[in-house]
Amino acid sequence: MSTPTRRDFLHATALASTALAMPSLYAQGASNRIRLGIIGPGGMGTNHLKNLVRNPEVEITWVCDVDAKRLEAATKLAQGDAAKPPRTTADMRKVLEDASVDAVLIATPDHWHAPATILALNAGKHVYVEKPCSHNLREGRLMIEAAQKAKKVVQVGTQSRSTEHVQQAMAKLHGGAIGEVLSAKVWNSQFRRNIGHVKPSEPPAELDFDTWIGPAPKVPYQSNMLPGAWRWFHAFGEGDIGNDGVHDLDLGRWGLGMDTHPTRIAALGGKYFHDDDQQWPDTQSVLFEYDLGGGKKRLLSFEQRLWSDYHQEGFENGDAFYGTNGYMILGKNGGWKIYDKKDKLREEAKGSPDLLAHHRNFIECIRSGAVPAADIQEGHLSASLCHLANIATRTGKMIEFDPKAERITNDAEANKMLAREYRNHWGTPVG
Ligand SMILES: NC(=O)c1ccc[n+]([C@@H]2O[C@H](COP(=O)([O-])OP(=O)(O)OC[C@H]3O[C@@H](n4cnc5c(N)ncnc54)[C@H](O)[C@@H]3O)[C@@H](O)[C@H]2O)c1
Known part of the structure; x- marks a missing residue:
């Protein structure tokens, strides 16, 4: 058997302290599904949705995208066989204001990862955020601080963990x-394909490009920047x-x-x-x-x-x-x-x-208060x-x-x- 590393120790300690600090849903006697909002259901977000819509532990209650076409497609997908469609918005603050939302999955472009995670944690939500967790090193530190303050789970999208x-x-x-x-x-x-050289142009009518840019410095739209x-x-x-x-x-x-x-x-x-x-x-x-x-x-x-x-x-x-x-x-x-x-x-x-195992781990940690497999501390270091x-x-x-x-x-x-x-x-x- 291997000797426990410092990381094992830190995880065990964090687990114990978080578990004490955070009343688990099990402890509250709730067998409810996790009410989840998905923010940014584009390429990878759609991949998440396809799996989450079949997950009996999860109810997708909100779909949020700044691209109206993507929002429409994702909403259809998220509804699945459910009688009630999820609520929709292009403004993530609407999702975060809803007290019934337990958690959000953030699959926006990278420059929105830290801003959205911090807003979500401050609103008391658990967060699954795609990798890399941050656009720059300072943001990762701010995410850790926000997670510690909120005492919520932050799982980073490095599913290999x-x-x-x-x-x-x-x-x-x-x-x-x-x-x-x-x-x-x-x-x-x-x-990787060549994306060519293009001149700035008007964004397509379905895209709220200003919100897409968010807190990043404003640059003109270029058609070879999107999608992906x-x-x-x-x-x-x-x-x-x-x-x-x-x-x-x-x-x-x-x-x-x-x-x-x-x-x-x-x-x-x-x-x-x-x-x-x-x-x-x-x-x-x-x-x-x-x-x-x-x-x-x-x-x-x-x-x-x-x-x-x-x-x-x-x-x-x-x-x-x-x-x-x-x-x-x-x-x-x-x-x-x-x-x-x-x-x-x-x-x-x-x-x-x-x-799917990474989704399961996220849900289990929300329920138990345990530290997730790809905790924000790990996401930040990587x-x-x-x-x-x-x-x-x-x-x-x-x-x-x-x-x-x-x-x-x-x-x-x-x-x-x-x-x-x-x-x-x-x-x-x-x-
Ligand atoms: N874990 C993995 O294996 C894996 C694989 C692919 C991509 N990713 C990650 O997933 C993220 C998304 O990548 P992608 O290729 O799907 O990009 P994408 O551009 O296809 O999708 C991003 C979506 O976010 C939306 N969006 C942008 N700003 C928004 C905002 N403020 N509010 C709501 N929606 C907003 C866009 O309209 C778009 O639909 C990236 O961080 C990427 O690194 C992870």
Whole structure:
């Protein structure tokens, strides 16, 4: 059996204190379904809806989207076989004002994750928020503070944390199956389409673009930003490291057993392939060094190529863990393999991400008061890797980071990039 890590201890302590502080629905004798509002049922939000509408533990009472066409489609889907349709709005504040709503699922673009989560927590709702939990590092800290104050569950949408073969892989790593794990490599290699160059234009009539932008600085609408391609723009996403990369970085950090931030971050990259309006790198290599004190260090690396149809080690996204007695290759979409020092395959398992298990975990934690599998503390540490990597890539400087103070100590300009500018808007996070 493995020795409990600091993270296990913190989780156990948090669990105990949260459970004491938060009267569970079970304790109140309620067998009611969780009344859920879904905010931003676009691509991934629709995926959630398709599953949640069949979940007997959940009643979808609100659907909220700033795109009227998407709102209409999602409302039909959310009604399912129910006699009563969910209520609809383009203004999330309506959902949050409704005292009968227990929880919200936020699947908006990334720049709305922290603002919407903080508003929801302040309104007393439990939150499931898509990954990456934040658009910048400061927002993640504000989310943690809001969650602690509200004493509500915040589950981040890194569903691999609730996936059996991943949990098994982590137990193997933490149990010493490949010896001491000193370094890990994470990759994201796939082909992303060229979004072209377009001039600003009027947003489509069905879209409330001003609310779509929310507290982010106002930029003109561009037709190649939507749907989905907003993630390649600085103001709204973090590039593919924060999109697909964050899933695997989360596993890399978990496998290494790091429950803190790295202390040094070095990165290079840029747009080596695509000639289009995308602003984030299509090619990126990052090194994160963790200083655990007493001369103990760990290294996490990340590689990204968005112009390669071919995969690495059989996976388009994956993690390799290097231990003193062997190594493990893990694909969240596929499974894991453990090799010994002589490259001999010793053990393997197959599996794929389990979104339903992640929903179940969220609901169980709302009912019990337990800490969810992808708690906001974990979401923040993993999203921070993306933010720090992007700051190091954009500045071209090696970043020195103080994990406790959450400050970049060797460059004032880079330190400013830990937060963002907001415009005057009701969604602007305060703190
Ligand atoms: N967990 C996963 O595996 C996974 C997979 C894909 C996407 N995602 C995440 O899901 C999120 C959404 O991604 P997507 O590809 O579905 O994007 P999308 O653009 O297709 O969907 C976002 C939706 O949010 C709506 N929206 C925007 N601002 C809003 C607001 N203020 N209030 C209400 N609705 C608003 C949009 O109109 C749109 O319908 C992203 O954060 C992404 O990282 C997660």
